[in-house]
Amino acid sequence: MKVFKRSIFWIFVVFSCFRNTESPLFAQGNNKFLELKLKHGIIKIEAVNENVVHITFSKKPGYSSSGIGVLKPVHKTAALIKKSRNFNALETSKLVCEVSKKSNKLSIKDTSGRYLYLETAVPGGLRDSVIRRKTTNGILWGNLLDSVSRGSGTCMTFWLEVSDTLDFYVITGKNADEVVAGYRQLTGQVPMLPRWAYGYWLSREKYKASPEISDLTREYRLRKIPADTTERDLWQPVTNATELNRIYDNQRKTAGARRLMILTRSARPGQQRTGAITCGGDSASDFTALKNQVAAGIDFSMSGNPYWSTDIGGFLPDGHNSEYPLGINDLAWRELYLRWFQFGTFCPVFRFHYTGMPCELWNFGEKGSPMYESLLQWDQLRYTLLPYTYSLAWKMHSGGYTLMRGLTMDFPKDKNVYNLRDQFMFGPAFLVKPVTKHQYYKVRPDTLHEQEAIRFTYDSIDFYLPAGSAWFDFFSGRRFEGNQTISTLSPLEIIPVFIRAGSVIPYGPLIKNATEKPAGPVQLRIYPGTDADFVLYEDENDGYNYEKGAYSVIPIHWSDKDTSVTIGKRQGKFPGMPERRTFKVVLISGNIPEGFMTASFTEKDIKYSGEAITIKIK
DSSP states (O other): OBOOOBTTBEEEEEEOOSOOSSOOSSOOSSOOEEEEEOSSSEEEEEEEETTEEEEEEESSTTOOOOOOTTOOOOOOOOOEEEEOSSEEEEEOSSEEEEEETTTOOEEEEETTSOEEEEOSSOTTOTTOEEEETTSOEEEEEOOOSOEEEEEETTEEEEEESSOSEEEEEEEEESSHHHHHHHHHHHHOOOOOOOGGGGSEEEEESOOSOHHHHHHHHHHHHHTTOOOOEEEEOOOOOOOSHHHHHHHHHHHHHTOTTSOOOEEESOOOTTGGGGTEEEEOOSOOSSHHHHHHHHHHHHHHHTTTOOOEEOOTTOSOTTSTTOSOTTGGGOHHHHHHHHHHHHHHTTSSSEEEEESSSOOOGGGGOOTTSHHHHHHHHHHHHHHHTHHHHHHHHHHHHHHOOOSEEEHHHHOTTOGGGTTOOSOEEETTTEEEOOOOSOSSOOSSOSSHHHHHHTOOSOOEEEEEEOTTSEEEETTTOOEEESSEEEEEEOOTTOOOEEEESSEEEEEOOOOSSTTSOTTOOEEEEEEOSSOEEEEEEEOOSSSSGGGGTBEEEEEEEEETTTTEEEEOOOEEEOTTOOSOEEEEEEEOOTTSOOSSSOOSOOOEEEEESSSOEEEEOO
16 A cells, blocks of 8 residues: 655554454445455445545455444445446545556545555555555554564555455544544544643552551642642553453443543553553663653654653662662762653653652752752643643544644644654644753762762753744743754753744643642733634533533634734633633743743733633733
8 A cells, every 4th residue: 555645634544454343333324335346355445534434355255344443433424436437436525535447456535636545556465555654644553463564665564464354444634633533533532631630640659558648748738849649550450442441431430520540551542532541661760761752752642642651760760770779869860850850741641650769859859959949840830831731631632632742743844853753842832852861960970979070060952943933942032943953051950942933821820739729810921923822721620521511711812913912702611610810911022031930021911701802912
């Protein structure tokens, strides 16, 4: 199978070359499908919707697709069946699927005639299925039998040792988010996690007893360190996806007013519909592991499963053959932990998980010490960003969005981002590059004094700013044009973070937990350069009433030409909704240093009671 690269379309191919015992995915009805008897078997093509087609090829008659076991039933889209001298075709409003009468090859085009998908061999020739690698695509392989994938040059070949059926979906879209939305339409939408799940998670492999958890929570509250969740491993094995869905469905019936989540190391098609959070596993504690975790998190999030977490600092920091035998007393390991913590701040789920030595913030120094204060500031940033993060969680649930984004998702025309494995977008505004190497301390020094002696005053890192946008340095406010690599300072307390010009970012007040101060003021930081929009989402913070419409959305628009902010009419309501609130509008420029805390200069205060209001900034 050969897929042609087109800038307007993305391709997501879902293979399912096995039968299961679930009920059929698609009921037979009045929906039309194209079924042809070819030389080597029978091909069947049916439209799932305008952008998605389901294709099967079987060497045996009577094959009835059950699809991947976790696929949810959807209503098929009616399609036109057309026949001509050279082709038999199925056509939707956006796709044309043709089978050549001469070669039996399958092709899929958009309605303008541009190829999206083209087989290089007879359908069902399982030894010669090829996908052109340069095309943006994802492959979810559902075959339970032995299979092999090989990459060579610009092609990829999939080979099945034993199978007499090919069963897959082609999901297309104008951008990556449309493709992910199509995938989730098939496999299940993403539920909202409770608001506290987007805060800071404290996790050990084992806690000694419940009083230890209570003491830990009390210490965080006394120190005013934001945190929401204390979690420990339960070690409940799940053998397959169907069992995972059953656990979720059964638990949800008894969850009452609490939203249910599943934390797991595995990932399967449709897992996202259970609110599953996949952690990066018990990773090693070194910079190589951190670098790999950054790439893994980006790739995993783009697969259609949006909730991913990393074990901050690594699972076994001072274990056997560790690079840091001094453990938390090793300044080189503290440097690693801080860099990992900074990366975790911009992960979909912000969580540390370890065994052995304690990793709570106060173990890195007392209040006022540089390491303690730096960790605290990143934690506080995560909490002030909750209005931004929680609103994007709604967008993931309702619109197929992805929070942790590979740069090809937002900048598909910029070839320079294609192989960047260490930068990503956190939502539409934040461009992040974690530091993934030692810059201050050596590994395995003879003495701690030697560690102190080699510290650098400053260090820097190369950072690529994608084309098609201007960018603001998050910490200085300086503006840079895109399509260039710059050298930016990366002292131990920060990592490079840039904000896309044309962004509206809502910030909440400093809080100790995710649901504190629900009616607190929201600061709107405006990054000028183009018009910008953001939709602020709010609900009860937990429970499933949002599925019944108990939530509100507030559209916010920045007009760059008029230098004005419009806070639109609030839509919807929910129990406990603040009827009135204050928005503080800050227009960012190079003259306003910012960063962790709210900017010191507020341009305008807006008193908002639910009706649309427009304020000119200058």
